[in-house]
Amino acid sequence: MASPVNPPRGMRDFLPADKARREHALGVIREVYRAHGFDEIETPVVEDYARLHAGLGGDNEKLSFSILKRGIRPEQLRGAVEAGDPEQLADLGLRFDLTVPLTRFYASHRAELPPVFRAIQIAPVWRAERPQKGRYRQFVQADIDIIGEPGLLAEIELITATSQALAALGLEGCVIRVNDRRILFGLLAHCGFAPDQHDRALITVDKLDKIGAAGVVDELRGIDEAAALRMGEVLAAAEPALESGGGIPLTREAIAAVLPAGAAESGIESLAELGSALEGGLPEGVTVRFDPTLVRGMGYYTGTIFEVAHPGSGSSVGGGGRYDGMIGRFLGQDVPAVGFSIGFERVVDLIELPEDDGPDAIALVYDRDAAFEDLAALKRELVARGHRVRLEKRQKNMKALLERVAAQGFGRVANVRAGERDADALDLRELAAV
Structure with a gap:
């Protein structure tokens, strides 16, 4: 049994320096996305149980945390167990991604939103994962979605904005792998899989990275x-191009060269048009490539799908795709939609961020006999001037105190004696020189 002083298994606490670092990174992402015309929204952390288990979340539905109904009686608990029906016990659940809440949000507020709605969502989600490196039960997703745009302009905007966000974070060497569900279904049909076998077959193809081509074929x-x-x-035909250093360019010729003749022409044309529009428009350090084996396991994808790979991570650091049929489940009519999510927990572990605050953060080290009203006046004045201010009582081990505040981002320090309350008279010193 875990110690009661530790956070729940698979979840984490963040010390002030870690929290500041994460917020800085989130601020960079928000700034880029807002510059591209997206607006931030917020949705509840819980959704109806039935909505979270509507068959659109793939395996993530099996990992969702359910919330018990209030006032459950023992006989109800026994009945639910005997019937094998958990919905008798739960009516709510914690969101396992931000896409399901967004579709419900749009269905609720469509009349108040523009015809083409560009949304930012940056928030925690929960999955009952088996905790391991890079996988947590609570983690942050940073999503952008475009609802109401049926054409490739939506994919172009999402890929451009996300690539610039990754570049702004200093993440180099990213490859955005792109495919289209129409190509996948075309390949399955070409190989001879019946339509009712497609979903099962895609689940197996999605395991390619884990079990290899031979394992996929055996399954x-x-x-x-x-x-x-x-x-x-x-x-086997696609493997040499996928394993080459450059990957498969997003051009019609390169895509057609690794696919059987006549398979999913509409999907090929769509990806070729996307590649042409993105050519020369991505920041340095980010490339886009075709990957015919990319599946993405969420059952709601209908067209273009994409995933971000980085050499420093064993898993993808972002992904998304088009989900035109999902909103219709809640609204009663289909609405085109496409989204892109940055896996923030994986990205933040890969990047180096500048120290926050610097010389604008001041530590005031005060004597024990300094009057509280004087300290409050000094702090109030410095804060009004735009500084971050920390009050620290003088201690015997001043070296340890100064090292601690420096590690927390404070760049300057001043001693405050009894009777001092004039901010202009303070002797401010750089902590690096103390």
Whole structure:
């Protein structure tokens, strides 16, 4: 049993320096996204149980945390267990991503929003993951979504804005892998998988990074032997281009060269148009490449899908795609939508951020006999001038005190004697020189 002084397993506390670093990174992301015309919204951390388990969240639905109904009686608990029906016990749950809440938000507020709505959501989500490096049960997602734009302009805006956010954070070497669900379904049909086998087959193809091509083919044999062998041929044909240093360019010729003839022409044309629009528009250090094996396991994707890879991370550091049919589940009519999410926890561990505050942060070290009203007046005056101010009582080990406030981002220090309350008379010294 975990010690009661520790946070719950798979969740974390953040010390002030860590929290400041995270907020700085989130501020960089917000600034870039707002510059691209997106507006931030906020939704509740809980949603209706039925909405979270509507079959659109893929495996994440199995990882959702449910909230018990109030006033459950023992006989109700026994009945739910015997019936194998957890919905008898829970009516709410913690959100496992920000897309499901956004679709509910849009359905609720559509009349108050512009025809094409560009949303920012930066907030924590919860999944009952098995805790391990890079995976936590509570983590922050940074999402942008465009609702109401049916054309490729939405994908272009999202990829451009996200790539610039990653560049602004100093994350170099990012590769945005792109595919289209129409291409995936076209490949499955070409290989001979029946339409009712497509979802199962995609779940297996999505394991390519974990079990390799041979493992994928072996698992697909359980669905259709002949189709599995043809899928193995497709994977073998694409493998050299995928493993080359440059990847597969997002051009019609390069995409068609690794796909069977006649497979998903509409998807190929769409990706080629996307690649042409993005050419020369991405910041240095970010490239975009076609990956015919990219699946993304969320069941709500309908068209373009994308994922951000980085050599410093064993998993993706971002991803998203088009989900045109999802809002219709709540609104009663289809509305085009596409989104891109930055995996903040993975990104923040990969970047170096500048120290915050610097010389504008001042530590006032006061004598024990200094009057509280004088200290309050000094602090009030310095804060009004735009400084961050910390009051610290003088102690015997001044070296330890100064090292601590320096580590917390304070760049200057001043001693405050009894009777001092004139901010202009303070002897401010650089902490590095003390």
